[in-house]
Amino acid sequence: MNLVRAELLKLRTTSLWWIFAITLVPLYGLALGYNWLTATVITEMNVPDEGAFGFISLENIVSNLYTSGQFAGVLLVLLLSAILVTNEFFHLTATATFLTTPRRELVILAKMAVAMLIAVTVWVFTTALNLIFAPVALASMNQETYLDDSFVWSAISLNLLVHVLWALVGIGCGVLIRSQIGTTITLTVLYVVGTQIFTAVFAVLASQVDEVFMKLRVLVPTLASDLLVSGPQGPDDLPRWVGAVVLLSYAVVAGVLGTLITKRRDIA
Structure with a gap:
């Protein structure tokens, strides 16, 4: 518990947390506007179940x-967790931290606990706003809440799991890369641009090689998140639980590998 308090103190004494908090607000607004507009277009075309937009x-x-707000919220959680x-x-405090707590895995576990608290906080914030604005959006389309x-x-709860x-x-990636600038740039590019690139690659492979690649696109972490929360949105999509397994696998591999590397790596 003392290690968790120490990690929380480190977080509070930096300006990063409130910069990320301020950034989340406009990004959430854009996400809500996009989902609201998309839902309005679909319902006006009278395809609430299955129609011109496919399996929707x-x-x-x-x-x-x-x-x-899941896409932006998760990105900020990912980056802030890695920055922990x-x-x-970056500030050359790793040596002091690990000398104070020789069992390095305990430090990583404390950072994981704080990262999960960040995730829960972001989820609570966006969920509270969604419970206010989603019913308004649905009412504007003459739909019930x-x-x-x-x-x-179920979607709201699974969204928490995703965060x-x-x-x-994020914790695992932070340990693997270590460079603050390198980690931030790499994760942002892979999360935002990589999602589009890998989606396009799987689409091309599905059309040119085998349709099974449309199912394999769930290996893209962000698409696994969407599948877990929203469920199958196309005839080629796998069951919801597959998204959970894929995302959990990434988390376990990153966490375990990061902890093992931290225990063995020279931090002097």
């Missing part, structure tokens, strides 16, 4: 509204 269900549309580790090397339907709360798993991935 009312459940998918509503789930997206109630989890607006890279800050130690669907708050009495289990699929809404927590990405926080663990």
Whole structure:
């Protein structure tokens, strides 16, 4: 517990947390606006279940509204979690930290705990806003709120799981790369640009080689997140639980590998 308090103190004494918090607000607004506009277009075309947009269900549309801000929120959680580790090397405090706590895995576990707290905080913030604005968006489309339907709360709960798993991935990546600037740039590019590139690659492979590659695109972490929260959105999509397995695998590999490397690496 003392290690967790120490990590929280390190976080509070930097300006990064409130910069990320301020950044989250406009990004959330953009996400809500996009999901609202998309839902409006789909419902006006009278395809709430299956139609011109393919395999798009009312459940998918509503789930997206109630989890607006996931893409940006997860990115900020990912970056801030990684920075919890890279800050130690950037400010040359890693040596003191590990000399104070020789069992380095305990330090990493404390950082993981703080990263998960960050994830929960971001989730609470965006979810609170979604519970306010999603019903307004649905009302503008002459739809009910669907708050009495289990699929809404399932999507909201799974969105929390997504945030927590990405926080663990961030800690692992921070240990693996160590450079604060390098980590930030690499994760941002892979998360934002890489998603589009890998999606296009799998689409090309599916059309030129075998359609099975459309199912394999779930290996892209951000697409695994979408599948887990919103469920299948196309005839080639795999079941929801596959997204959870993929994302959990990335989190476990990054966390375990990062901890093992930290225990063996020279930090002087």
